[in-house]
Amino acid sequence: MDLNLLAQALVSGILAAGLYALVSVGLALAIGVIGIVNFAHGEFFMIGAFLAYQLFVSFGIDPVWSLLLVAPALGLIGALIYTSTIRFVLKAPELNQMLLTFGIGIILTNMALLIWGGDPRTIAGIAYRSIGYQVGGVSIGLVPLASFVISFTLVLGLYWMLARTPIGRAMRAVAQNRTGAALVGLEVNRVYLVAFALSAALAGIGGVMIAVIQSPTPGVGLAFTLKAFAIVVVAGLGNIRGVLFASLFVAISESLVATLVPNGDTLRNAVFFAIIFAVLVWRSRRVA
Amino acid sequence: MSVVLTAKGLSKRFGGLAAVDDVSFEVEQGEIFAIIGPNGAGKTTTLNLVSGLLVPTAGSVTLHGRDLTTLTAAERCHAGLGRAFQVVQPFPEMTVRENVLVGAMFGTPGISRADAERRADHALEVTGTTNLAERDAEELTLMEEKRLEIARALATAPTVLLLDEVMAGLRPAEARDAVRLVRSVRDEGVTVVFIEHVMPVVRDLADRVLVMDYGKVLTEGRYADVTKDQRVIEAYLGRDDDAPPTDVAAAAAPAGASGDAAEDEA
Numbered sequence: 297m298d299l300n301l302l303a304q305a306l307v308s309g310i311l312a313a314g315l316y317a318l319v320s321v322g323l324a325l326a327i328g329v330i331g332i333v334n335f336a337h338g339e340f341f342m343i344g345a346f347l348a349y350q351l352f353v354s355f356g357i358d359p360v361w362s363l364l365l366v367a368p369a370l371g372l373i374g375a376l377i378y379t380s381t382i383r384f385v386l387k388a389p390e391l392n393q394m395l396l397t398f399g400i401g402i403i404l405t406n407m408a409l410l411i412w413g414g415d416p417r418t419i420a421g422i423a424y425r426s427i428g429y430q431v432g433g434v435s436i437g438l439v440p441l442a443s444f445v446i447s448f449t450l451v452l453g454l455y456w457m458l459a460r461t462p463i464g465r466a467m468r469a470v471a472q473n474r475t476g477a478a479l480v481g482l483e484v485n486r487v488y489l490v491a492f493a494l495s496a497a498l499a500g501i502g503g504v505m506i507a508v509i510q511s512p513t514p515g516v517g518l519a520f521t522l523k524a525f526a527i528v529v530v531a532g533l534g535n536i537r538g539v540l541f542a543s544l545f546v547a548i549s550e551s552l553v554a555t556l557v558p559n560g561d562t563l564r565n566a567v568f569f570a571i572i573f574a575v576l577v578w579r580s581r582r583v584a
Numbered sequence: 585m586s587v588v589l590t591a592k593g594l595s596k597r598f599g600g601l602a603a604v605d606d607v608s609f610e611v612e613q614g615e616i617f618a619i620i621g622p623n624g625a626g627k628t629t630t631l632n633l634v635s636g637l638l639v640p641t642a643g644s645v646t647l648h649g650r651d652l653t654t655l656t657a658a659e660r661c662h663a664g665l666g667r668a669f670q671v672v673q674p675f676p677e678m679t680v681r682e683n684v685l686v687g688a689m690f691g692t693p694g695i696s697r698a699d700a701e702r703r704a705d706h707a708l709e710v711t712g713t714t715n716l717a718e719r720d721a722e723e724l725t726l727m728e729e730k731r732l733e734i735a736r737a738l739a740t741a742p743t744v745l746l747l748d749e750v751m752a753g754l755r756p757a758e759a760r761d762a763v764r765l766v767r768s769v770r771d772e773g774v775t776v777v778f779i780e781h782v783m784p785v786v787r788d789l790a791d792r793v794l795v796m797d798y799g800k801v802l803t804e805g806r807y808a809d810v811t812k813d814q815r816v817i818e819a820y821l822g823r824d825d826d827a828p829p830t831d832v833a834a835a836a837a838p839a840g841a842s843g844d845a846a847e848d849e850a
Contacts, residue, residue: 462689462690465682465685465686465689466686466690468675468677468678469675469678469686469690472675472676472677472678473673473674473675473676475637475669475673476673476674476675476736477675477686477690478637478656478657478658478661479635479637479657479658479661479666479667479669479673479737480661480686480687480690480691480736480737480739480740481658481661481662481687481690481691481692481693481740482658482686482690483656483658483659484658
């Protein structure tokens with residue numbers, strides 16, 4: 297086997313893991329704190345990507361600056377969706393919750409198709425996209441590297457926030473015992489609102505980065521929902537801290553299969569399904 | 585003495601069933617007030633109406649003259665109502681101290697971090713949980729959990745603390761500790777309203793007793809008086825004209841268990 301190729305696959309996987317973790321950690325936050333399985337999570341990511349695209353096309357705003365604009369915008373969109381829909385199904389059966397978020401996802405995808413059409417959109421002519429480094433035969437692009445660093449920093453920042461800050465404590469308290477939290481003075485609904493908005497904002501930031509890394513179509517949301525689900529399942533549903541490790545595992549698996557298996561690039565999505573399948577079967581065998 | 589907590593005409597219907605029907609009572613500053621009654625009398629529902637976990641069909645709750653009826657559970661907590669549960673509600677993946685700190689931080693809006701820490705430490709001390717502070721809440725024994733539950737409620741700086749069957753499931757020695765614990769909470773200046781099945785505990789702790797049956801108030805007064813009330817005896821024992829009159833305490837205390845615990849305490 298070509299060792300260079302293997303090293304390249306590993307590095308690509310690790311770099312991709314940052315972005316995956318950023319998107320997945322938001323999904324895990326919604327599941328862990330609010331108890332909502334948000335199938336529209338990838339669509340927040342997609343909207344982030346297209347907002348970055350539009351800001352660039354209309355106003356010439358560099359995606360680096362879009363990061364700062366898109367995050368609050370998605371936070372606001374998340375807050376609106378929570379207030380207008382999610383909060384009414386908190387006590388509904390899980391199937392109803394999933395149907396609702398799935399429906400929201402479909403609506404958002406189709407709105408994006410109406411506005412931007414189905415063709416891939418490229419943020420053209422940004423100089424730093426072509427910058428890359430060679431390290432011992434492995435090539436590392438500046439953009440994937442920066443995306444990894446930003447994502448990784450944000451995920452660690454979220455962990456820090458959950459562990460150390462008042463709002464993080466509030467989120468953990470609400471996640472662990474909703475009734476107990478309300479009785480010690482926590483407005484549970486407000487904490488949920490913040491958690492959902494934060495979840496959407498993190499996805500939006502990820503979207504800005506994918507708009508630079510790839511040329512996304514409105515279908516990119518569903519693809520990333522799938523990736524995020526595989527990661528959240530590996531980490532354990534709602535386990536926020538496990539997401540970082542799970543992202544590495546899933547992203548490296550994807551990268552190895554895509555690089556080392558003949559025609560592997562077409563198998564990328566299969567890797568996620570296989571991982572979800574394998575983990576669920578393994579877990580249920582352990583229980584039985 | 586001044587009235588601190590007032591429930592007026594509280595009613596709760598679940599469909600056609602009136603779980604609580606026109607319940608009124610007043611609790612005075614610094615007293616220990618018991619709500620007793622047979623199973624299904626509506627005691628816990630009443631406490632849920634007072635603490636805001638349930639919305640009453642009719643009636644009002646007033647604390648220090650302030651109407652709490654339309655407030656959420658969290659807002660009532662901020663107003664000064666603490667609540668501890670029969671089935672404890674800890675944050676299992678936090679340490680005991682962090683549990684109590686959450687109560688201190690969010691029970692009083694705008695409290696500084698230092699004050700919250702101080703209040704948490706004080707609540708740990710009062711409830712005798714200082715030595716458990718660094719343990720995870722999920723590792724605790726039942727009695728330790730109950731202490732934590734009360735410590736956390738105490739850390740929210742309540743003027744009135746609502747306790748729902750604190751003694752349930754405790755062994756005699758533990759029940760004795762729990763009685764002491766409730767007293768020390770009152771000695772902190774906190775008014776206590778509690779639901780209890782174990783009658784000797786009620787006798788030892790309660791300044792006044794409210795007796796409920798079928799969702800209504802049967803009577804109210806001092807322990808010695810209400811337990812002699814024929815209606816109360818009937819509510820607990822059923823109406824039986826041939827049976828000799830019996831002590832309510834003996835009937836209500838579950839087979840010996842926690843009964844003698846409180847005896848020793850007295």
